[in-house]
Amino acid sequence: MGFRNFIKSKTLLSFITAFMLLGTNVLMAQTEAAATPGGQPDAPQVDWTGVSYYLLLFFLICLGIAVVGKILKIYDLTLKIQGKKGMKWNTVMAVFCLVFLAVGLYGAYWSFTVQGSMTLPEAASVHGVKIDEMFTVTTVLTMIVFFATQILLFTFLFNYRHSEKRRAHFLPHNNTIEKVWTIAPAIVLTILVVFGFFTWQKIMDNTDAKGEVASINVDITGHQFAWELRYPGKDGKLGPKDFKMVSAANKLGVNFKKKSSFDDLSADTMYLPVNRSVRLNIQAQDVIHSVYMPHFRVQLNAVPGLPTFFKFTPTITTAQMRTKLDDPKFEYLVYCNKICGGGHYNMQKVVRVVTEAEYQAWLSRQKPYLTDQLRKELHFAAADQPKTGIQNRLALNN
């Protein structure tokens, strides 16, 4: 009889050990998860005395697993000695599947609520709102499928776990149901495609429609590892560029053969007037960069030798966004989002969306691109004197 009790305690023991085994990773998850909402980068850390500490820890865990393994084996053997069938691993795994489903669903829910709330604020541009709508529709549709299929998957695993008593249901195919689940996704995807196709065409259309107020041209050029900005002057036109014209003072290689180049302005911060259409002229000098302004849902690569354009209309000023997010330091930013070298991770430019009046005031304070040094370089005798053919040639020879 004592032996029987021993077995019982063994059952208990093996459950505890199995629990601990699982617990190691759950525990790790919990401590980390607990640290997450704190949001402090300097949360109490483990003492980094050395690797040997971790190696020892790992060795101990391995030892623990080995001990548990042996215990399970002995338990299994004793069951068999008693003439019973050994551990029912199929049932254990089936239960694990169910537990995983429950914990996983909760984890997904937690992730959606906690981490989901850390995502980008509402779109600050006209087309961005459309993108966000589309995102919501897609999310709802896919999440229905996600939860349905994962729940089915893991409940099937539990429900139809192995049993000696029954046989599987022989079902090689069923044409009706197969047709249904071919056509159903096809229909859903067609809706998404049509919806997406027209939105995409509209967003990517970078010509101004007739009767519309002309877009503000802003020139943004990427190089390792910074962005350069150029605004048009009073004529509203940006002068053409030629990479062969690049020099120390003419960083962008603006071609001063054309009149429109003379009044161009250079800027440090990208100021944009709210509710005005902006056409970003994007280019790169050395390698591919990518202009990424997530708050405006704007992204387009900057490719050397291939000028690209993105037209969008900001709708929320920086000041408004600051109050909305309750963050007085908030700034819109341009990131680089295409691997471009060692400094790729820190290629930012501040973007300020302001009112029309503020924008005009700011614009009037900007310095012309044609600096004194550049004039000297180009051998311009007098500042306002229009260029002559000879000077052009000089400029070229330079």
Next chain:
Amino acid sequence: MSTLAVHDHGVAHHDDHGHEHHHNQSFLSKYVFSMDHKMISKQFLITGITMAVIAMILSILFRIQLAYPDKTFPLLTTLLGRFAPNGRISADFYLSLVTIHGTIMVFFVLTAGLSGTFANLLIPLQIGARDMASPFMNMLSYWFFFIASVIMLSSFLVQKGPASGGWTIYPPLSALPKAMPGSGMGMTLWLVSMVFFIASSLIGGINYVSTVLNMRTKGMDLWKMPLTIWALFLTAILGMLAFPVLVAGVVLLIFDRSFGTSFYLSDIVLNGVQQPYEGGSPILFQHLFWFLGHPEVYIVIMPAMGISSEVMSVNSRKPIFGYHAMVYSLIGITVLSFIVWGHHMFVTGMNPFLGGVFMITTLIIAVPSAVKTFNWLATLWRGNIRFTPAMLFAIGMVSFFISGGLTGIFLGNATLDINLHDTYFVVAHFHLVMGSAAIFGMLAGVYHWFPKMFGKMMDEKLGYLHFWLTFIGAYLVFFPMHFMGLDGVPRRYYAFTEFVSMQRWLTVNTFVTWAAIMAACAQVAFLYNFITSIFIGKKATQNPWESNTLEWTTPVEHLHGNWPGEIPTVYRWPYDYSKPGAEEDYIPQTVPFSQTMSSNLPTDFEDNPKGLEELNKFQSTLKANEQVK
């Protein structure tokens, strides 16, 4: 008729073979320059696992940098020397780690390691052939792969470090040695390695296709092939058609780098110095790269799909649901995968109209993928599920494929891709759908066919431990990344310290890193299990999983030529599990219908009127007997 002829040839071959057996093979010809498909598959597997471990260690290294961007680890300097000065991985070396991790995982592990292992092992065994069509080419395929691996790893030894332009190596970054340290010698080695790798893939692929087409045993028509063979066959076709385009792209890049051409380069000013390139287009490279690159992700996932289908059918004791639909969806994926590459380039400056077209084709490819998923679920429904480690990994593959596949619907939509492109959302998407799913398919295959490869059984309990830790770990690592992506956090960033908005993700990064370390430690359980089982594992029986396919009719002890006598003839499809009326819950492919009269169904004789007649006769006699009783 052709199968008959091949069959005869096989017998003849075997007769020759009887004499050969007396020769003792030398160590070199048995283990090193082996031409036996089973040995070559082991070589592929072990090289693949080695490369996977290396790539995993690389990932842990850069995960440490992401979790603790401000901390110093003197050990890193000890281990990595100049690549990690002052206890911190340098920004350039971080990019190298990311690049080589991606390259090794995609090409060396999930292409060569997966296709190479299972195509070599399963094609001859499951279609009933004595070996590959060309054993010598098969050997070459492995050794080219091996050379490619050595060259790729040797790039860690060059002064400026390995290639670091991302695994997609977009020029001009990869074309201008002065653009970053990794674009020097490291990039050259990367390109040379890839040329060898592609040669290996092509030689292997030609061999797989010709073996499947020409060397099937008697009765093994295409519609009697297991789904593994269908998947591996279509994968090989895909590789044969797509890889040469990458060679073209790579060769042009070599020209640009070394011979002053301008295929991909134009209007470049590097560090204030004009470069003499004009007229090229960086977009051209992207087209060439993704013309391979997209089929490549299906090259990675299709064998995993095939393996999972087979493993799930065997362990659910149920026929795979919708066998024909499964094959047609594989064919659909194969064809469509060639016309979707542009979805990697929506925001690269490619013509937006083209973006719209690629978006349509991309979302169409979701349909066959959805069909496959539903069919897997239907296979499990009312099954009699045995949880072997292989089964668990196959299930994990399905779970990952769903989770990662659904986010593909976001990224395939050009409109949504504007804001998601190159963010962590993409990282989460492809690590789930092709990284984790494919590696789980591969592990399912390893656990399932280990008895066939090594004649030993792997330890089940360690397999369970390995599965749960890896499965949970992978979800913990990749699930939070979706939300980072939705916050606009770009991928391939060395540190998230410079942007105020990204600093709040630091704690999540720390969590992800620890989850990754846990999952990495779990692989020790696998490696221990794998290595010890080879030597001291329990001896395998001939058909340990009670499976229908041909490979389990071969003896446990390997012999050259696979079957000691005649090659078995195939009479039925491979999925007659739990057929009502049958004695056992499985009927191997080699059992003729005449021996299973009690379980035959009218549908078994769709193109065999004689058989149907027989069945009707049998059933009427049964009825008559009952009436007599």
